[in-house]
Amino acid sequence: MSDADEKSVEVPDKEKAAKTEESPPPIYTGYDLDYFVTPDDLVEAVEKLDQADFFLEDISCVDLQEGFQVVYHFDRFDQPGRVGLRVMADRQKPEIPSIHHIFPGADWHERECFDFFGVIFKGHPNLLPILLDPDYQGPPPLLKAESERKGLQDIYPDRDLTPVDVKSDKFVSEITNCSNPKYRNPL
Amino acid sequence: MNLDLRLDTSGDFYAQKFQPTKRDDTLILNMGPQHPSTHGVLRILLEIDGEYIVRAEPVLGYIHRMHEKMAEVMSYPQYLPNPARTDYLHALAWGWAHVGAVERIMGIEVPERAEYIRVITCELNRINSHLLWWGAYLLDLGAFTPIMYSFDDREIIMDIMQRITGSRLTYCYYRFGGVSDDIDDRFVNETREQCARMKERFKMYKDLVTDNFILRKRVEEIGEISVQTCRKYGATGPVLRGSGQAYDVRRAEPYSVYDRFDFNIPAYDTCDAMGRYMVRMDEMQESIKIIEQALDSLPQGDFIHPKAPKRAKPPAGDVYFAVEGARGKIGMxxxxxxxxxxxxxxxxxxxxxxxxxxAEVSQGTLISDAVSILGSLDLVIPEIDR
Incomplete structure (x- = not known):
């Protein structure tokens, strides 16, 4: 390792923080569209994404103070662009509708989410442990301790958390025209 | 200690859940978890009617290690070696997905030379991965010799990589803001030699295996997967491209310097195992093209950003970063x-x-064809079980 690397370590945290505050990083987060959706609207939103030829990348879940944030990632083959759908599930009763009847590939992703967080997907035909041992008795392994749990405000400090209206034409036209800014068609 | 030695026919948890069937003339069979054609520890529950598969259900999790929990316990630099342990065949692509996600959230710049080094090493690793798949797939289909040829080529690439990365399989070479060590002239020369050698070898592979009548009987019109099926299940990589859809993250969501290179995205619309086979064979040649272009235009400069943080501490937020691995889209x-x-x-x-x-594709196929389909999906079980 060079000397320059060593020096950078010694930069105090305060100075670093000041730097980032001066110029808020205009980072591309990897999401071309990102929505909060209510559990009741989820199926309808996913149906619209299905009609717009999206495929399901994965289903991620984050344990937060407000409950479980289940994040669905969608992308498209012909016109790439990532859409994120965020659904908040209640902690006491973590139930959200299953989307396996629209995307059969969601089956395993939902089982994994059930495994790691205990989120129940209503209507799932086969909600069994997939990666964990079926005899495992303990709490779901990715649950955070009460003291470590962060709120939505800590992670998304300046984000509008209001759910999108999936019935609106705006939502449909946004997802239909969604595209990755860096993508260029080679032809 | 259980001394009851009577045969337990009820099976384990998954077998019991799988058991209920409408027919009384079928048999429930476990393929794996120690079956040689499942490359590790994948288990598939089959309901068979003679030699035909009525239902199939993969059972996963035999080598689950909870990499996602480890990420929450370890600091970012400590986690650097972990992604390589998931998909050990294309370790660098997984490492890239991890460092790429951290670089994206922190806004770390990567020097141009480091980007080129990443492209060269990642593509070398992709060739290695496809070569192993090629040998192992043919082994599944009953051809023993090709794996010897493929390991011959793999050895050379692994020797080249070992000199600069320090390991042969589970590389931990990428760092936040660059790579851990620079490449030298010897690496460049050896890589060029190997690229030239591989081009000759591909001709031999084609004559020896690809045009072989026996192979074609085992792969053509076997395991047909439509683009719609791929979309519904989120299948990517050679599986998708073997169904005629030229989707590649290197082109669709260009990361690093991939947009500077001229390469094709092979796609075959036969949708069968042969299509997936051909995609991988062509992809190795495309990787060689990328490596040669990158070596020709390799810029001078830093191999790691001088101000790259050693103890990464990203700001609050979330990002998604995807790269194209040998098996498809790797996302973090x-x-x-x-x-x-x-x-x-x-x-x-x-x-x-x-x-x-x-489960859907194997319905109604012969067990021997199911082995061919499984092989053509190019499974690496540690990656699936994580």
Whole structure:
């Protein structure tokens, strides 16, 4: 390792923080569209994404103070662009509708989410442990301790958390025209 | 100690759940978890009617190690070697997905030379991965010799990589803001020699295997997967491209310097195992093209950004970063709360989605064809089980 690397370590945290505050990083987060959706609207939103030829990348879940944030990632083959759908599930009763009847590939992703967080997907035909041992008795392994749990405000400090209206034409036209800014068609 | 030695026919948890069947003339069979054609520890529950598969259900999790929990416990630099342990065949692509996600959330710049080094090494690793797949797939189909040829080529590439990365299989070479060590002239020369050698070898592979009548009987019109099926299950990589859809993250969501190179995205619309086979054979040649272009235009400069943080501490937020691995789209969803370790790191394994369509595709096929289909999906079980 060079000397320059060593020096950078010694930069105090305060100075670093000041730097980032001066110029808020205009980072591309990897999401071309990102929505909060209510559990009741989820199926309808996913149906619209299905009609717009999206495929399901994965289903991620984050344990937060407000409950479980289940994040669905969608992308498209012909016109790439990532859409994120965020659904908040209640902690006491973590139930959200299953989307396996629209995307059969969601089956395993939902089982994994059930495994790691205990989120129940209503209507799932086969909600069994997939990666964990079926005899495992303990709490779901990715649950955070009460003291470590962060709120939505800590992670998304300046984000509008209001759910999108999936019935609106705006939502449909946004997802239909969604595209990755860096993508260029080679032809 | 259980001394009851009577045969337990009820099976384990998954077998019991799988058992109920409408027919009384079928047999429930376990393929795996120690079956040689499942390359590790994949188990598939089959309901068979004679030699034909009525239902199939993969059972996963035999080598689950909870990499996602480890990401929350370890600091970012400590986690660097972990992604390589998921998909050990294309370790660098997984490492790239991890460092790429952290670089994206922190806004770390990567020097141009480091980007080129990453492209060269990642493509070398991709060739290695496809070569092993090629040898092992043919082994599944009953051809023993090709794996000897493929390991011959793999050895040379692994020797080249070992000199600069320090390891032969589970590389941990990428760092936040660059790579751990620079490449030298010897690496460049050896890589050029190997590229030239591989081009000759591909001709031999084609004559020896690809044009072989016996192979074609085993792969043509076997395991046909439509683009719609791929979309519904989220299958990517050669599985998707073997169904005629030229989708590649290197082109669709260009990361690093991939947009500077001229390469094709091979796609075959035969949709069968042969299509997937041909995609991988062509992809190796495309990788050689990329490597040669990158070596020709390799810029001078730093191999790691001089101000790259050693103890990464990203700001709060979340990002998604995807790269093209040998098996498809590798994605990382990183959620940070501003701490030293990830608040949540979700790994998207391409094999997980690719395997999930097996239950549908294998219905009504012969068991021997199911082995061919499984091989053509190019499964790496540690990646699926994570």
């Amino acid at each position: 969803h990183l959620v940070s709360d501003g701490g030293k370790s990830a608040y949540r790191l979700k790994l998207r394994a391409p094999g997980f989605s690719n395997l999930s369509l097996f």
